[in-house]
Structures are given as C-alpha cells and as structure tokens.
Amino acid sequence: MGSITLKNVTKSFDDVEVIPQVNIEIRDGEFVVFVGPSGCGKSTLLRIIAGLEDVTSGVVEINNQDATTLPPADRSLAMVFQSYALYPHMSVRKNIAFPLRMAKIDKAEQDKRIETVAKVLNLTDYLERRPAQLSGGQRQRVAIGRAIVREPSAFLFDEPLSNLDAALRVEMRLEISELHKKLGTTMIYVTHDQIEAMTMADKIVVLQAGVIEQVGSPMELYDKPCNKFVAGFIGSPKMNFLEGSEAEKYNAHTIGVRPEHISISAKEGDLLGTVGVVEHLGSDTYLHISCENSREQMIVRANANNGFKYGDTIHLTLDVKNIHRFNNHGVCIYETP
Amino acid sequence: MRAISNNRKALNTAIALTLGLFMSFPIIWILILSFKSELDAIGNPLQVLLSSWTLDSFSTVQGRSDYLKHFSNSVIISLGSTFLALLVAIPSAWAMAFVPGKQTKNILMWMLSTKMLPPVGVLIPIYLLFRDYGLLDTRAGLVIILTLINLPIIIWMLYTYFKEIPVDILEAARMDGAGLKQEILYVLTPMAIPGISSTLILNIILAWNEAFWTINLTASNAAPLTAFIASYSSPEGLFYAKLSAASIMAIAPILIMGWFSQKQLVRGLTFGAVK
Amino acid sequence: MMSPSVLLLLGWMLVPLTMTIYFSFLRYNLLNPGTESFTGWTNYYYFVTDPSFTDALVNTISIFGGVLFITTVGGVGFSLLLDQPMWKSGLIRMLVIAPFFVMPTVSALVWKNMFMNPVNGFFGQIATFLGLQPFDFFGQAPLLSVIWIISWQWLPFATLILLTALQSLDRDQLEASEMDGANSFSRFIFIILPHLARPITVAILIQTIFLLSIFAEILVTTNGGPGTATTNLTYLIYVQSLLQFDVGAGSAGGVIAIILANIVAIFLMRMIGKNLE
Numbered sequence: 028m029g030s031i032t033l034k035n036v037t038k039s040f041d042d043v044e045v046i047p048q049v050n051i052e053i054r055d056g057e058f059v060v061f062v063g064p065s066g067c068g069k070s071t072l073l074r075i076i077a078g079l080e081d082v083t084s085g086v087v088e089i090n091n092q093d094a095t096t097l098p099p100a101d102r103s104l105a106m107v108f109q110s111y112a113l114y115p116h117m118s119v120r121k122n123i124a125f126p127l128r129m130a131k132i133d134k135a136e137q138d139k140r141i142e143t144v145a146k147v148l149n150l151t152d153y154l155e156r157r158p159a160q161l162s163g164g165q166r167q168r169v170a171i172g173r174a175i176v177r178e179p180s181a182f183l184f185d186e187p188l189s190n191l192d193a194a195l196r197v198e199m200r201l202e203i204s205e206l207h208k209k210l211g212t213t214m215i216y217v218t219h220d221q222i223e224a225m226t227m228a229d230k231i232v233v234l235q236a237g238v239i240e241q242v243g244s245p246m247e248l249y250d251k252p253c254n255k256f257v258a259g260f261i262g263s264p265k266m267n268f269l270e271g272s273e274a275e276k277y278n279a280h281t282i283g284v285r286p287e288h289i290s291i292s293a294k295e296g297d298l299l300g301t302v303g304v305v306e307h308l309g310s311d312t313y314l315h316i317s318c319e320n321s322r323e324q325m326i327v328r329a330n331a332n333n334g335f336k337y338g339d340t341i342h343l344t345l346d347v348k349n350i351h352r353f354n355n356h357g358v359c360i361y362e363t364p
Numbered sequence: 365m366r367a368i369s370n371n372r373k374a375l376n377t378a379i380a381l382t383l384g385l386f387m388s389f390p391i392i393w394i395l396i397l398s399f400k401s402e403l404d405a406i407g408n409p410l411q412v413l414l415s416s417w418t419l420d421s422f423s424t425v426q427g428r429s430d431y432l433k434h435f436s437n438s439v440i441i442s443l444g445s446t447f448l449a450l451l452v453a454i455p456s457a458w459a460m461a462f463v464p465g466k467q468t469k470n471i472l473m474w475m476l477s478t479k480m481l482p483p484v485g486v487l488i489p490i491y492l493l494f495r496d497y498g499l500l501d502t503r504a505g506l507v508i509i510l511t512l513i514n515l516p517i518i519i520w521m522l523y524t525y526f527k528e529i530p531v532d533i534l535e536a537a538r539m540d541g542a543g544l545k546q547e548i549l550y551v552l553t554p555m556a557i558p559g560i561s562s563t564l565i566l567n568i569i570l571a572w573n574e575a576f577w578t579i580n581l582t583a584s585n586a587a588p589l590t591a592f593i594a595s596y597s598s599p600e601g602l603f604y605a606k607l608s609a610a611s612i613m614a615i616a617p618i619l620i621m622g623w624f625s626q627k628q629l630v631r632g633l634t635f636g637a638v639k
Numbered sequence: 640m641m642s643p644s645v646l647l648l649l650g651w652m653l654v655p656l657t658m659t660i661y662f663s664f665l666r667y668n669l670l671n672p673g674t675e676s677f678t679g680w681t682n683y684y685y686f687v688t689d690p691s692f693t694d695a696l697v698n699t700i701s702i703f704g705g706v707l708f709i710t711t712v713g714g715v716g717f718s719l720l721l722d723q724p725m726w727k728s729g730l731i732r733m734l735v736i737a738p739f740f741v742m743p744t745v746s747a748l749v750w751k752n753m754f755m756n757p758v759n760g761f762f763g764q765i766a767t768f769l770g771l772q773p774f775d776f777f778g779q780a781p782l783l784s785v786i787w788i789i790s791w792q793w794l795p796f797a798t799l800i801l802l803t804a805l806q807s808l809d810r811d812q813l814e815a816s817e818m819d820g821a822n823s824f825s826r827f828i829f830i831i832l833p834h835l836a837r838p839i840t841v842a843i844l845i846q847t848i849f850l851l852s853i854f855a856e857i858l859v860t861t862n863g864g865p866g867t868a869t870t871n872l873t874y875l876i877y878v879q880s881l882l883q884f885d886v887g888a889g890s891a892g893g894v895i896a897i898i899l900a901n902i903v904a905i906f907l908m909r910m911i912g913k914n915l916e
Binding site for chain 1: 533539541542550551
Binding site for chain 3: 368372373374376377379380381383384385387388390391393394397406407408409410452453455456469471473474475476477478479480481482483484485486487488489490491492493511512515516519569572573575576579580589590591593594596602604607608611614615618619621622623626627629630633634635638
C-alpha cells in the first residue's frame with residue numbers, strides 16, 4: 028500500500044507563491060521522479076508529501092486517506108536527504124535502528140531487521156562505525172538503510188546522489204533501481220538531473236516554476252514532449268531548435284530535432300554548416316555545428332569515425348519522421364501538417 | 365601539499381618553543397619556586413635551581429584552614445554561577461536557534477550590549493543593594509552577580525552551537541517517527557552536549573578568574589582565590605615559596621581546563637565573530 | 640522560553656543603571672547617611688575638574704593604547720609563527736596561551752614580587768649577578784610595568800584569535816598568489832593581512848572593553864600610585880566611592896565610564912551584528 032494523491036495543492040512562503048496549483052496521482056509501487064531546474068518547487072512538493080511543509084491549500088492523501096494535517100511521524104513514509112542527515116552521535120547500527128526504536132519494536136526483531144538491511148546494502152562490516160568514519164557512498168547507503176528498515180509505504184528521496192562523484196552516482200542509481208524492483212514499494216525521487224529521471228523512473232513529473240509541465244513515462248516524454256521546455260529538458264545532448272524559414276517548411280513556428288535524428292554528409296543535405304568542436308565519446312561523436320538557420324550551435328550525434336574535423340564544411344539532413352513541431356507559444360503541434 | 369624538510373620543521377619548532385617558554389616562563393618559575401624553601405626562593409636564579417626540593421610550602425599553604433575555605437569558595441562560586449546561568453540560558457538559546465522570531469536578532473544584540481556595560485559604572489548601586497540585602501561577603505551574592513555578567517556570553521555561545529545543528533537531522537528524526545519529546549531526548553540533546561560542555565568549561569574559567577566583583581563584594585568569608593591572593597600583596601607576598609605554592613594551586617585547575625578549551629575560548633570571547 | 644533570561648538581563652541592566660544615574664545627581668556620602676540632596680551637575684563638574692580625572696583619563700588611554708599595540712603587533716607575529724608546520728604544536732601553543740588562564744591577581748603579584756622587585760626579584764637578581772644596578776620597575780616606570788603585566792595576559796588572547804583566523808585562511812588562495820608570482824612578503828601584505836583585518840578589529844574591540852575596566856592588576860601592584868601615576872578611570876571611581884565613600888562623585892564617574900565604553904561598544908556590536916546574517 029503506497030498510493031499518494033495531491034489534490035489542488037498550493038504553497039506560498041509569505042507572499043511568494045511557489046506552487047500555484049498541483050494535482051498528482053501516484054499509484055502503489057510506482058517509481059516517480061520529480062524533475063526540473065533548481066527552484067522549480069520539486070523539493071517543496073516532496074516536503075509537502077513528507078509533512079515537513081504545510082500546504083497553503085489543497086489536500087494530500089496517502090493510501091486514500093486524508094493526511095493533509097498528519098505529522099510526518101504518522102505518515103509511514105521514509106525519507107533520504109541530500110545531506111544524508113545521519114545522526115552523528117550514533118553508530119551505523121543505531122542510526123538504522125532509530126526508526127524501529129521510535130516504533131517501539133522489540134530488540135530481537137530490531138536486530139534481525141538490521142542484519143537483513145545491512146546485508147542488502149553491504150553495510151555488515153560497518154555497523155559499529157560512526158557516520159563520520161564512512162565514505163560518501165557508505166553514508167548514502169546508511170541513509171537508505173534507515174529508510175527501508177521500517178518498511179514504510181513509500182520512500183521519498185531528495186536529490187540523494189548530488190553529493191556523490193560521477194562514478195558513484197551511476198552505481199548508486201543502479202542500486203536504488205534494483206531496490207525498487209526488489210521491494211516493490213512506491214518511491215518518489217526528486218532530482219534536477221534528467222539522466223537520473225530517465226534511467227530510474229516509471230513516471231516522470233516535469234516541473235517548472237511550480238507548474239507541472241508534463242507527466243509521463245520516460246519514453247513518452249522523450250518521444251512526445253508536449254512543449255518546448257520538456258523537449259529541451261529531457262534528452263542529452265539537448266534537442267536542436269530551428270526557427271524561421273526552415274520551421275515554416277513544416278508549417279510551425281519552431282521545430283525541434285534530436286541530435287541523433289540528423290544525418291551528415293560532406294556533399295549534400297538540407298542545411299549547410301561549419302564544424303566546430305568535435306567531442307569523441309568513443310562509441311559516438313558529438314559534432315557542434317554552426318549553422319545559419321539556427322541561432323545556437325547545433326549538436327549532432329554521429330558515428331565514431333565520421334572523419335569530420337574542426338572547420339570542415341558539412342551538410343545536414345533532418346529525419347522528417349522525427350521532427351517535433353511547436354507553435355509560437357512553444358506548445359507541441361501533433362496533427363499532421 | 366609540498367613536503368616540508370625536517371630541518372625547516374626543526375627550526376620552526378625551536379623558535380616557537382623558545383617563544384612558548386618565554387611566555388610561560390613566569391608560570392614555570394613559580395612552579396619551581398613553589399618546591400623550594402623560603403630561604404632558597406629569594407636567592408639568585410642559579411641558587412634557586414641548585415637548591416634542594418621540598419613540599420613544605422604546599423603543606424604550609426594547605427595547612428592554613430583559610431586556604432581551603434577560599435579554594436572551596438572559588439569552586440562553589442564558579443560552578444554555582446555557571447550551572448545557574450546554563451539553566452536560564454539553555455531554554456533561551458534553544459528557542460532563539462530553533463524557533464527564531466522577528467526580534468530574535470535584536471534580542472541577541474541587546475543581550476550582548478549588557479556585556480559592554482563597564483562594571484565600575486554599576487559598582488555603587490550593586491554595592492549598596494548588596495549591603496542592604498545582606499549579600500555582601502556571601503557566596504550567594506557572588507553567584508548571582510557572576511551569573512548575570514556571564515549570561516550573555518553563555519547564551520551567545522549556546523546559540524552559535526545550536527545554530528550549527530542541521531535542520532535536516534531534526535527533520536529526519538521526525539520522518540523516522542520521533543515525536544517532539546523523543547526528538548529532543550534522542551537527537552537534539554546528544555548533539556547539543558558537546559556545545560553545552562564547552563560553554564560550561566569556558567564559563568568556569570571566566571568565573572574562576574573574575575577579579576572585579578569578587579574583590580569588591582567580599583571581605584573574608586566568601587572571598588574566592590582571586591580576592592585571597594590579592595590579600596597576599598603585602599607583606600605576605602614577600603614569602604616567595606608560599607606565594608608561589610598558593611598561586612600554583614589557584615591556577616592549576618584552570619590551566620588544565622584551558623588546555624581543552626582553546627578553540628571554544630575564541631568562539632566564546634568573540635561572540636562567534638571569529639571561528 | 641526566552642523570558643527568564645530577558646527579564647534577568649533587563650533587571651541587571653536597568654536597576655543599577657538607573658540608580659547610578661540617580662546617585663550621580665545627588666550629594667550623597669556614605670559617611671553622612673540621611674543627608675542626601677539634589678545637586679544637579681555638581682558631581683560631574685567636581686569629578687571632571689579634579690586633576691586626577693585628567694590623569695586617570697590619560698592613564699586609561701595609555702594603558703589600552705600600549706597594551707593594544709603590544710598585543711596586536713605581537714599577536715600577528717606569534718600567530719604567523721605558530722601557524723608554521725612544526726612538531727608538538729599543541730604543546731607549544733598551550734605554552735604561549737597559558738598566561739591568559741592565570742587569574743589577574745596572581746599574574747600581577749607574581750610579576751610585581753617575583754620578577755620586578757628590585758632586591759629579590761628575578762630581574763634584580765640577574766642584574767646584581769651581572770654587577771649592574773637593579774632597575775626599580777614600579778618606582779621608575781610604574782605605568783609601563785602595569786602595561787607590561789596586562790599585555791602578558793592579553794597577548795595570548797590576540798594570538799589565539801589570530802591563529803584561529805589564520806587556520807581558516809583558504810590555502811588555495813595562498814597557492815594561487817604564489818602561482819601569480821607573489822613572494823612571501825607580498826603574500827603577507829596582500830593576502831594574509833587583509834584576511835586578518837577583521838579578526839584584528841574584533842580582538843582590539845573586545846580587549847578594549849576589558850582594558851577600560853582594568854582593576855585587579857592596579858589594586859594589587861600599585862594601588863594607583865605613586866600619586867596617580869597608575870590610576871585609571873575604573874580605579875579612580877573605586878577610590879571615590881568605596882574608599883572615600885563619595886557615592887555622588889563616584890556615580891558621576893560611573894556614568895562617564897559607561898558613555899566611554901558605549902562609544903567602543905557601538906563599533907564592536909556592528910561588527911558582530913554583521914556576522915549574524
């Protein structure tokens with residue numbers, strides 16, 4: 028059991044409205060990611076669900092029961108903080124045991140559960156250490172251990188990986204995804220990193236300035252972004268946008284093409300450009316191209332051995348089937364031209 | 365980090381050690397004198413060093429019934445005023461750090477300003493009030509005064525320590541199912557104890573060494589060591605060995621506490637302006 | 640939860656302060672109780688025109704000027720030295736800091752009797768041993784002797800504050816300046832000294848608050864003498880009120896001391912207030 032519903036939730040700090048009005052439905056067992064640029068209200072939304080922040084108006088339902096005024100302790104939710112928020116004066120074992128102690132679970136049961144969690148998270152050897160003696164990744168695991176040990180109906184993650192280095196982030200991403208598969212518990216995960224959102228989520232909620240721009244599965248957002256913001260935010264490298272005559276050809280104000288939907292040629296194509304920086308990733312190569320039809324440099328994902336180098340002239344051809352069209356408000360147009 | 369040659373380090377150590385010995389030489393010297401006989405203690409430095417060692421001065425000083433009385437006065441006054449001030453200060457600092465209001469900063473600054481009041485400016489009224497209420501030369505009177513003069517420092521120190529406890533951790537405790545009582549008992553208090561204890565130590569040091577009010581408000585009954593040593597100024601002060609022994613016993617406890625509280629001292633005396 | 644401490648401090652501040660101000664306008668001598676009468680500004684006039692007031696003011700300023708000079712210059716030097724890599728740095732630091740923990744009466748008495756006494760004191764003995772005329776510190780240079788004793792107590796304080804500040808200096812900044820071609824002298828002038836400016840100011844202001852109220856050191860060593868050579872404002876007020884029992888004049892002096900301290904306090908409070916943001 029772990030369904031969460033926000034109905035007409037609004038939030039203002041003093042006179043500043045951070046969340047105008049939000050409706051979200053999260054089904055039991057889903058992995059939902061709130062993603063958006065910093066200051067978009069995603070953390071506030073998570074804290075409202077956690078009960079660490081009041082709503083200004085609206086209703087929060089957990090397991091179909093009104094939980095709007097319930098204190099955090101009574102919501103049966105667990106949270107992993109960006110700073111880990113481990114108790115510095117307690118050993119790892121005590122940290123993990125804390126929620127159980129608060130729930131007055133008997134000692135034998137506590138020990139059994141801690142052992143299980145420690146085994147799952149590879150913390151068995153560190154149980155007697157203090158948080159200060161652990162590495163960043165280990166601390167993260169303790170924070171997760173503390174969250175899963177009491178078997179809550181949902182987990183809340185507030186940018187849990189942003190303090191880790193790149194390699195560890197990839198590793199922990201996998202671990203969290205695997206944990207979700209294993210436990211099947213609802214998870215709500217906040218991040219500003221669209222790669223984390225794409226790789227982990229069942230359902231992504233894209234937010235901007237407190238407003239939900241789009242909700243959908245990762246591939247839905249990727250294939251059918253409903254506006255320019257989502258189109259530009261999801262996917263890496265970013266989608267290329269073209270305006271003016273090239274867009275008018277497709278009867279749109281702006282068109283968007285992802286870097287992988289452009290083919291290159293030395294001889295012929297729709298657009299003419301000059302190669303700028305060439306980034307070799309090994310498997311692929313990103314070409315940054317200055318093109319008279321686009322204000323910004325365009326990015327093309329090409330084969331590793333494409334032979335182009337800095338300063339070359341290049342012809343680009345857009346893949347017509349994969350062109351996204353937007354009207355002058357930035358909203359996607361889906362009917363055929 | 366570049367490697368620093370051992371020669372360089374040895375040179376630094378030698379210079380700094382010389383400086384350290386120079387600064388603490390008076391203390392080292394009275395430590396030596398306190399183990400000498402009165403006659404040897406007034407000899408020239410070479411004679412002092414070469415003469416025989418004795419514990420006589422300590423036993424003479426300790427044998428005087430009043431020394432122990434003054435020592436215990438110091439203990440009672442410094443501990444008493446510190447605990448009393450902590451009792452009042454902890455809830456205040458707590459409230460200001462965790463439930464700050466619009467006026468919190470102003471109140472803090474105002475509390476600090478009371479510390480700027482020169483004691484001599486209020487010496488007369490306090491003296492007269494003490495006289496009228498029978499508090500002159502009583503330990504209770506000094507406990508009250510020292511509580512009041514150190515209260516702003518204590519509140520400030522505690523406030524800066526409490527402020528450093530991350531809000532995240534308190535929220536984590538709430539998420540983990542802790543109610544307010546459990547949050548205070550299991551999370552806040554253990555995390556606040558290091559700050560509280562260094563505040564305690566610094567305040568004992570300040571109270572132990574306070575020498576304006578203790579001298580002016582006591583005669584013989586409630587005089588702590590500061591006032592007692594002041595009475596050595598003549599003619600007993602010419603008994604070097606005894607004066608040294610009495611001084612060493614008066615400063616030793618504080619030197620030991622000072623060892624443990626160098627960092628806290630800076631924070632406490634600069635009201636958090638230098639950390 | 641704040642009210643007990645607020646009330647206590649409010650009482651501590653208002654009650655005696657009001658009384659001091661009230662007394663300062665009264666003819667009030669403890670030897671003639673019951674004869675108090677309102678005299679207007681007479682006490683202030685009497686206190687300020689007394690030649691010992693001018694002496695006390697000059698002495699007060701000399702003491703804190705002298706002590707501040709020694710502690711600031713010495714503190715910068717000491718802290719730079721202690722910040723160098725060395726062995727046993729904890730022990731050495733404690734040796735330098737130790738004088739700060741010595742109670743004022745002990746340090747005053749130890750310096751006066753054991754070191755500065757021209758006959759049996761350490762310096763006198765050394766001088767005699769070398770065949771020189773021992774110097775009578777408190778006879779020849781009483782004010783300087785007092786300044787020296789107080790500096791000995793406060794130099795560790797300045798050192799400790801500046802050392803703490805130095806240790807918080809970003810090492811990258813120093814290395815960046817080194818890469819930019821600054822030698823150690825330029826690094827001191829352009830990086831270290833500006834970084835120390837704030838802690839130096841804080842150390843100076845805090846010492847000023849304490850130095851204006853120096854009392855025990857003077858009481859134990861010179862009793863303000865010879866004459867008024869070492870009488871500072873605090874000591875003068877003490878003499879007026881508790882030795883000559885003139886509550887009115889003493890109170891007028893107290894009000895003056897409070898005003899002087901407040902001038903310094905305003906600057907100090909501003910600096911600390913900024914840090915609250």
